[in-house]
Amino acid sequence: MALEVGSLVIRCRSIMPSVAKSIYTLYKHHPFQISPDFADFYVEVKAPANLRRWYRPQAEFLVDGERPFEPLPKDQAPALFEWGINWMVAASCHFWFTIHAASLERNGQVLILPAPPGSGKSTLCAALAFNGWRLFSDELTLLDIENMEAQACARPINLKNESIDIIRRFVTDAEWSPEVFDTLKGRVTHLAPPIDSVMKMRERAFPRWVVFPKYVADAEPSLTLRSKPQSCIDLAENALNYSILGETGFNLVTRLIDHCDCYDFIYSRLEDALLTFEQLAESEQLTRNGF
Amino acid sequence: MVCSLNTSLLLDVIQFPGNLRNLPLDSWDKLLRLARASNLIGRIAESVHDQNMLAFLPSKVRPHIIAARILSLHQRQAIQWEIRHLDDALRKLDIPKVLLKGAAYTINDLDAARGRLYGDVDLLVPRSHLAKAEAALMLKGWSVGNIDAYDQRYYRQWMHEIPPMIHCQRGSALDLHHNILPLTALNSPNIDLFFQNAIPSRVSGFAVLAHEDMVLHSAIHFFYESELRNGLRDLIDLNFLINQFLKEDQNFWTLLAERAYITGLSWPLLLAMSMLIDMLEMKVPENVYDNVKKAAKLDVLSRVLLPKIYLQALQSSHPLDNNFISAMSRFAIYIRGHYLRMPVKLLFPHLARKAVGRLIKANNRKK
Numbered sequence: 126m127a128l129e130v131g132s133l134v135i136r137c138r139s140i141m142p143s144v145a146k147s148i149y150t151l152y153k154h155h156p157f158q159i160s161p162d163f164a165d166f167y168v169e170v171k172a173p174a175n176l177r178r179w180y181r182p183q184a185e186f187l188v189d190g191e192r193p194f195e196p197l198p199k200d201q202a203p204a205l206f207e208w209g210i211n212w213m214v215a216a217s218c219h220f221w222f223t224i225h226a227a228s229l230e231r232n233g234q235v236l237i238l239p240a241p242p243g244s245g246k247s248t249l250c251a252a253l254a255f256n257g258w259r260l261f262s263d264e265l266t267l268l269d270i271e272n273m274e275a276q277a278c279a280r281p282i283n284l285k286n287e288s289i290d291i292i293r294r295f296v297t298d299a300e301w302s303p304e305v306f307d308t309l310k311g312r313v314t315h316l317a318p319p320i321d322s323v324m325k326m327r328e329r330a331f332p333r334w335v336v337f338p339k340y341v342a343d344a345e346p347s348l349t350l351r352s353k354p355q356s357c358i359d360l361a362e363n364a365l366n367y368s369i370l371g372e373t374g375f376n377l378v379t380r381l382i383d384h385c386d387c388y389d390f391i392y393s394r395l396e397d398a399l400l401t402f403e404q405l406a407e408s409e410q411l412t413r414n415g416f
Numbered sequence: 417m418v419c420s421l422n423t424s425l426l427l428d429v430i431q432f433p434g435n436l437r438n439l440p441l442d443s444w445d446k447l448l449r450l451a452r453a454s455n456l457i458g459r460i461a462e463s464v465h466d467q468n469m470l471a472f473l474p475s476k477v478r479p480h481i482i483a484a485r486i487l488s489l490h491q492r493q494a495i496q497w498e499i500r501h502l503d504d505a506l507r508k509l510d511i512p513k514v515l516l517k518g519a520a521y522t523i524n525d526l527d528a529a530r531g532r533l534y535g536d537v538d539l540l541v542p543r544s545h546l547a548k549a550e551a552a553l554m555l556k557g558w559s560v561g562n563i564d565a566y567d568q569r570y571y572r573q574w575m576h577e578i579p580p581m582i583h584c585q586r587g588s589a590l591d592l593h594h595n596i597l598p599l600t601a602l603n604s605p606n607i608d609l610f611f612q613n614a615i616p617s618r619v620s621g622f623a624v625l626a627h628e629d630m631v632l633h634s635a636i637h638f639f640y641e642s643e644l645r646n647g648l649r650d651l652i653d654l655n656f657l658i659n660q661f662l663k664e665d666q667n668f669w670t671l672l673a674e675r676a677y678i679t680g681l682s683w684p685l686l687l688a689m690s691m692l693i694d695m696l697e698m699k700v701p702e703n704v705y706d707n708v709k710k711a712a713k714l715d716v717l718s719r720v721l722l723p724k725i726y727l728q729a730l731q732s733s734h735p736l737d738n739n740f741i742s743a744m745s746r747f748a749i750y751i752r753g754h755y756l757r758m759p760v761k762l763l764f765p766h767l768a769r770k771a772v773g774r775l776i777k778a779n780n781r782k783k
Contacts, residue, residue: 134476162442163476167449189449217452219486220479270482369490 131278147203234333245340346397433463458488462531505556536589543594682711
């Protein structure tokens with residue numbers, strides 16, 4: 126079976142029921158093809174062919190027969206599928222500038238949230254995606270290297286540890302894949318993207334804001350302008366194929382930062398965050414309409 | 417048909433890039449998969465670029481070709497950058513420094529370098545200066561990573577290179593060789609012959625092997641490997657090297673055969689020629705082929721069977737082409753590669769020790 130994820134066609138194979146079930150839950154609304162003439166990638170999640178089939182079973186991720194990383198315990202198989210696809214996009218899709226960042230769209234303009242792990246990026250992204258923003262991606266922001274347009278893929282949102290409980294309370298009508306315990310990242314699960322984001326996943330848009338979020342316990346929300354040169358450096362650090370793209374990568378980063386408003390955002394409550402980003406989007410709308 | 421349809425398609429479009437035109441979408445699908453698995457996708461991207469075909473490709477294919485070219489150009493640049501760092505680290509050492517394989521093709525801008533994807537840089541220095549070279553490299557940040565005492569000894573006592581050195585900041589890998597074949601190998605050639613004929617490269621301070629030796633080295637590499645992951649790429653390397661050197665010197669075949677005789681490497685050359693003839697329809701002058709065949713002194717069985725086994729194994733382990741015969745052939749080559757590298761009395765203890773080591777490691781990980 127081949128899943129259509131954004132503009133990619135990914136042919137997936139797995140005989141593991143847990144993987145099939147998780148794909149069904151998380152990609153319920155994505156289009157799929159039975160046997161397309163062309164697929165961008167061929168992936169498979171399966172048990173490695175060794176004695177471990179019987180003793181502490183494992184699962185491995187294969188891209189067209191190659192195993193890019195070590196197998197994980199079998200119960201992590203559904204998450205492995207998601208991580209494997211992330212790896213694959215980062216390792217071979219150099220027709221995009223890939224940034225380790227969430228991205229969402231509103232009124233035809235894209236917000237990019239680059240951040241190191243633990244800054245609450247995915248939590249914030251999940252909250253926004255279910256409250257007026259269209260999800261492009263929670264993990265990998267993809268910009269066309271020619272015209273800098275952001276590409277949506279509406280993939281599931283990866284949540285960890287306490288974030289899972291927070292978002293479960295915050296978003297009540299969503300679909301979740303089963304939780305996986307004791308991974309390298311702790312307790313992990315994936316949240317299915319909102320239907321609307323999936324339906325519109327082929328609509329691209331241009332980046333408008335680059336915001337570096339930071340969760341600080343009990344902090345009052347504060348959105349402050351940040352220096353453009355520093356933003357260039359920080360964004361390049363979050364880019365996954367910056368050095369591979371060479372000069373193109375450098376030009377893209379500088380153009381992107383030139384074109385976008387850059388902010389630091391500190392927050393502790395998701396409600397504050399929603400309000401802040403709403404104001405950001407609406408003020409832009411007002412300026413554009415000539416008020 | 418000597419190889420599977422898919423492999424033939426790949427070899428065909430690499431030799432005759434014009435055939436990429438009007439390729440149906442489902443053939444592109446197979447082509448890209450195989451090319452990616454055999455590390456030849458950069459080569460395809462170069463061909464598309466040369467033929468100015470990018471705009472005419474199916475829209476699903478175009479991005480992958482763009483990405484492949486970006487990657488191969490980046491790797492090429494990265495190799496050159498790495499060589500500058502090597503020069504900086506080794507400049508003060510007045511010893512022969514010979515770049516091998518991909519690094520050599522790149523530095524001298526050979527056809528074989530175009531679109532090639534690389535793993536590491538290979539550098540050959542005389543064994544007597546090995547310690548000095550290693551020390552100089554360590555001063556500039558390269559080091560042999562965390563490997564156990566047994567592996568250290570395996571490399572240092574038996575192999576033709578020290579364990580791979582990794583640069584602590586750039587993460588780039590360097591294979592420092594003192595020979596082109598393991599010390600324990602059957603028919604290990606006299607390495608001095610290769611140093612004597614080495615020629616200056618385009619970057620001062622570094623040499624590359626003479627043209628004939630470059631071809632011989634590529635051929636040996638092919639047959640002494642126990643895994644043919646890059647087998648098709650190595651075959652394509654050979655093809656481009658020979659064709660380019662023939663263009664520069666019509667006499668190249670004769671020179672090559674003579675050099676193989678002097679260095680005692682007629683047998684890998686013979687096998688390489690058979691494969692090139694079978695798979696790429698290369699034209700080898702009959703008298704050259706006969707001379708090499710005589711000098712190679714291979715028994716009939718090896719002469720007939722070996723190329724067939726390699727041919728099967730070369731179909732790559734890719735899911736598109738994998739079958740029982742190719743899997744068996746790969747297994748045979750795995751054994752043969754090891755057998756050629758080490759005498760049996762060293763080989764069995766080595767493989768046994770590796771197997772036990774893996775078990776212990778797996779056990780520790782479980783705890």
